[in-house]
Amino acid sequence: MRCQYDCRSTDHLLGRRRFLGGLASGVGAVAAAGGIGIGGAGLGGLLAANPAMADQMKGKQKRILNIFLHGGVSQLESWDPKPGTDTGGPFRAIPTSVPGIQICELLPHTAKQMHHLSIIRSLDTKNNDHGRGQEEMTTGHKRIPGTEYPHIGAIAAKTLTPNQFALPGHILIRGGGSGSNRSAYLGPKYASVVMNEGKPPQFTQRPESLTPEADLRRNRLRSTFNDRFAGRRRTADTDAYTFSFDQAQDLLSQRRVFELEREPEADRERYGTSEFGSHCLLARRLLEHDVPFVQINHSNYDTHHENFDFHIEQLGEFDQPFAMLLDDLHQRGLLDDTLVCVMSEFGRTPRINARYGRDHWGKSWSIVMGGCGIQRGGVIGSTNDNGTEVTDRVVDHGHVVHTMLQAVGVDSLSEFDISGRKFPVADPAKGPIGELLA
Amino acid sequence: MNDQPAADDAVEPTTSDAAKAPVIDPEQTRLLSEQAFERPLTACHWDPLDRFLFVGSEDNGIQRFAPATGEITQFVGPHDSWVRAIDTTPDGAETLSGGYDGRLVWWPTGAEKPEPIRVVDAHQGWIRALTVSPDGNRIATCGNDHFVRLWDRHSGELLNTFAGHQWHVYNVAFTPSGDALVSCDLRGFVNVWNPGGDAAKETSEAAAGEGADVAVGSVVGPLRELPQVETLYKYDNTFRADIGGARCIAFSSDGGRVALGGVTNVTNAFAGVGDTSVVLVDITTGEPSALFAPKDKIRGTAWGVTQHRDQFWVVLAGGGGGGWFYFWRDDEPNEFFKFKLKNDGRGMSVSPDATRIAVAHADRQLRIYALYADPTET
Numbered sequence: 001m002r003c004q005y006d007c008r009s010t011d012h013l014l015g016r017r018r019f020l021g022g023l024a025s026g027v028g029a030v031a032a033a034g035g036i037g038i039g040g041a042g043l044g045g046l047l048a049a050n051p052a053m054a055d056q057m058k059g060k061q062k063r064i065l066n067i068f069l070h071g072g073v074s075q076l077e078s079w080d081p082k083p084g085t086d087t088g089g090p091f092r093a094i095p096t097s098v099p100g101i102q103i104c105e106l107l108p109h110t111a112k113q114m115h116h117l118s119i120i121r122s123l124d125t126k127n128n129d130h131g132r133g134q135e136e137m138t139t140g141h142k143r144i145p146g147t148e149y150p151h152i153g154a155i156a157a158k159t160l161t162p163n164q165f166a167l168p169g170h171i172l173i174r175g176g177g178s179g180s181n182r183s184a185y186l187g188p189k190y191a192s193v194v195m196n197e198g199k200p201p202q203f204t205q206r207p208e209s210l211t212p213e214a215d216l217r218r219n220r221l222r223s224t225f226n227d228r229f230a231g232r233r234r235t236a237d238t239d240a241y242t243f244s245f246d247q248a249q250d251l252l253s254q255r256r257v258f259e260l261e262r263e264p265e266a267d268r269e270r271y272g273t274s275e276f277g278s279h280c281l282l283a284r285r286l287l288e289h290d291v292p293f294v295q296i297n298h299s300n301y302d303t304h305h306e307n308f309d310f311h312i313e314q315l316g317e318f319d320q321p322f323a324m325l326l327d328d329l330h331q332r333g334l335l336d337d338t339l340v341c342v343m344s345e346f347g348r349t350p351r352i353n354a355r356y357g358r359d360h361w362g363k364s365w366s367i368v369m370g371g372c373g374i375q376r377g378g379v380i381g382s383t384n385d386n387g388t389e390v391t392d393r394v395v396d397h398g399h400v401v402h403t404m405l406q407a408v409g410v411d412s413l414s415e416f417d418i419s420g421r422k423f424p425v426a427d428p429a430k431g432p433i434g435e436l437l438a
Numbered sequence: 439m440n441d442q443p444a445a446d447d448a449v450e451p452t453t454s455d456a457a458k459a460p461v462i463d464p465e466q467t468r469l470l471s472e473q474a475f476e477r478p479l480t481a482c483h484w485d486p487l488d489r490f491l492f493v494g495s496e497d498n499g500i501q502r503f504a505p506a507t508g509e510i511t512q513f514v515g516p517h518d519s520w521v522r523a524i525d526t527t528p529d530g531a532e533t534l535s536g537g538y539d540g541r542l543v544w545w546p547t548g549a550e551k552p553e554p555i556r557v558v559d560a561h562q563g564w565i566r567a568l569t570v571s572p573d574g575n576r577i578a579t580c581g582n583d584h585f586v587r588l589w590d591r592h593s594g595e596l597l598n599t600f601a602g603h604q605w606h607v608y609n610v611a612f613t614p615s616g617d618a619l620v621s622c623d624l625r626g627f628v629n630v631w632n633p634g635g636d637a638a639k640e641t642s643e644a645a646a647g648e649g650a651d652v653a654v655g656s657v658v659g660p661l662r663e664l665p666q667v668e669t670l671y672k673y674d675n676t677f678r679a680d681i682g683g684a685r686c687i688a689f690s691s692d693g694g695r696v697a698l699g700g701v702t703n704v705t706n707a708f709a710g711v712g713d714t715s716v717v718l719v720d721i722t723t724g725e726p727s728a729l730f731a732p733k734d735k736i737r738g739t740a741w742g743v744t745q746h747r748d749q750f751w752v753v754l755a756g757g758g759g760g761g762w763f764y765f766w767r768d769d770e771p772n773e774f775f776k777f778k779l780k781n782d783g784r785g786m787s788v789s790p791d792a793t794r795i796a797v798a799h800a801d802r803q804l805r806i807y808a809l810y811a812d813p814t815e816t
Contacts, residue, residue, distance in 0.1 A: 071677070071708070084497075084498065084518075086477060086496070089496075089520075090496075090519045090520040090538040090564075091519070092518055092519060092539070275678075299677065299678050300676070300677040300678055302677065302708045303708050304708055304710065305707070305708055305709055305710030305757075306681075310677075310708065312563075312582070312606075313679050313680060314679065352478065352496060353800075354478075354781065354782035354800035354801070355710050355756070355757060355758070355782065355800075356784075357708075357710070
């Protein structure tokens with residue numbers, strides 16, 4: 001496909017500048033922005049120790065942290081407990097830092113941070129399928145066969161990434177797996193860079209056998225050939241390749257940002273040894289470096305069997321690091337510019353099956369949002385006494401994605417212009433949950 | 439729960455339909471009666487005097503069912519979570535309930551209007567099992583705080599906190615002589631404890647009581663740590679979660695071996711795809727001496743096990759393959775007979791005269807099964 005746009009577009013020029021700048025300038029740029037650890041303290045430590053600097057950081061960059069609880073966390077064991085009812089299960093409800101709001105006793109640490117969050121208890125997404133649920137919750141669109149929509153991370157990367165930003169705009173941290181969050185018509189530039197098992201992205205370390213000088217010479221040669229080719233036969237595909245090379249160079253220069261071991265030992269101990277704990281600390285590090293969109297996948301909550309035992313285990317792993325991350329973002333002055341969302345593909349059946357399990361349930365379930373642009377300490381909607389029906393303020397994935405985008409200042413009702421074609425930023429049939437926006 | 443059959447001199451059964459002591463024949467197993475409750479059942483326990491059956495259900499209390507009259511009495515009040523652990527003192531005077539709220543409650547077994555005799559915050563988190571010692575003087579509990587605790591039945595005093603497990607403790611049982619306690623945790627680690635309190639290892643009180651709202655008492659380590667029963671545990675890499683543990687426990691009549699029942703060969707923890715399994719472990723050497731597996735690959739978990747006084751074992755299984763009784767002799771790897779239940783069983787208790795088995799079912803029914811032929815059909 002022939003390229004439809006001017007070769008001198010900002011993105012393209014930026015890519016060339018990045019490439020020509022090479023490795024040294026990349027490191028320098030991030031250091032200048034406070035991106036690299038200073039005196040071993042790291043940016044976060046510096047901000048925590050210097051409230052004035054933390055204040056300055058406010059308003060500079062909006063970010064989204066999306067925590068995806070894979071498999072479908074039970075709303076009854078998390079955000080909408082119904083103790084004492086036929087569907088309530090064995091767990092009790094506990095008070096939170098917000099008077100009048102109770103959550104499940106499996107989340108005692110999160111309960112203390114509830115003033116940073118609001119609960120949406122009235123999701124009816126009319127879906128019980130994992131794949132469809134993941135797609136719809138993270139794109140805000142109803143799945144239509146043959147149509148692909150961009151993940152909210154891709155939208156955030158496109159709309160929130162500042163010029164001359166050397167890091168990826170969309171990072172997915174997960175325990176394992178394959179594939180990445182889709183960018184669809186926004187282009188591969190906005191697909192997620194994946195940190196499997198929290199490790200730095202693949203191929204971001206120069207092989208030991210290749211000296212920096214040899215690497216530079218090699219890239220200059222590639223650039224020469226690339227420019228000559230692009231001068232006459234530039235296409236969207238060649239641009240994507242060019243971007244990939246540029247991004248790889250950037251990642252090489254920014255590898256330190258992805259290295260968790262650079263965080264202070266005390267913080268690593270505080271976040272614990274669990275995979276999710278280290279992923280939360282990694283997310284904090286990335287958000288401190290202004291990465292616009294970070295998603296942590298926590299697996300797994302698909303508890304058809306022994307739902308209660310498994311929720312003790314999984315939410316036991318989730319609760320403390322998540323609460324710590326929220327508090328750290330707040331203490332460091334980052335929460336006001338970081339939208340935090342905890343979502344799943346759906347909830348779980350109020351009915352408890354014969355094996356103490358709960359099955360898939362999209363009819364009446366919950367998520368939480370907090371931080372940037374969100375009215376905190378509230379509850380949107382409600383369910384009936386045993387959680388089988390939404391009784392007030394039905395919302396779905398479309399409303400959720402609009403709300404997330406508007407919370408960080410993106411006009412979700414506008415359109416992308418992709419090569420002359422208009423694509424709505426979010427589902428035009430839906431809108432934000434207005435009363436949840438600050 | 440220590441689900442040992444009572445001695446032969448137990449009182450005459452009130453619900454047996456045999457005029458004389460019936461001939462036990464597992465292959466004649468049949469449904470004798472069923473009683474519906476309001477919520478799905480989680481546990482059942484036969485009082486040793488054969489007057490009552492106690493059930494736990496998906497609510498906050500226990501209920502007493504008198505099979506002879508059909509009367510149901512609610513025991514409610516102190517618990518604010520489910521109860522899955524119930525046992526009665528051998529004299530039948532007191533019944534104990536252990537809840538997922540961590541509370542241990544003493545009840546007057548036969549009271550017309552039962553009020554709690556005593557309530558103790560026994561564990562942080564769930565009490566998963568409790569058992570009364572054979573002499574009736576002590577009560578052992580275990581739970582999600584990784585501890586086994588021993589209580590004075592008469593005063594409610596905490597006698598010992600046994601520390602050594604690093605995972606949720608799923609079950610605990612006294613040996614028939616009462617001179618040792620055995621517990622098994624989520625990962626299949628088995629510890630032997632001395633109820634007298636002496637330990638091979640001393641454990642610091644601070645370690646056992648850290649963060650606890652409950653009393654600690656004297657803290658002792660295990661008498662013996664047996665090898666992990668690896669077949670009863672798996673970390674499911676797909677779902678990133680642990681599955682395993684002894685969902686049921688019972689001693690052999692000679693007291694030398696403990697039967698640990700659960701699930702093995704798990705291929706999908708979150709769908710419960712695995713095979714029913716019982717392992718007999720020598721409590722001196724820790725060696726598994728026998729392993730039970732159903733002949734047919736029927737998905738399930740062992741939720742109850744006991745050695746009948748006629749020496750065969752009864753295993754209650756429930757799961758994707760439905761509810762089953764498996765009758766098994768420990769010199770053979772598979773059952774000699776199996777019996778399909780109407781619904782998944784979640785707990786079982788053998789009648790004091792060992793002629794019947796009560797099962798707490800997920801479909802709200804308490805069903806009583808006879809282990810002998812119907813006398814009207816002979």
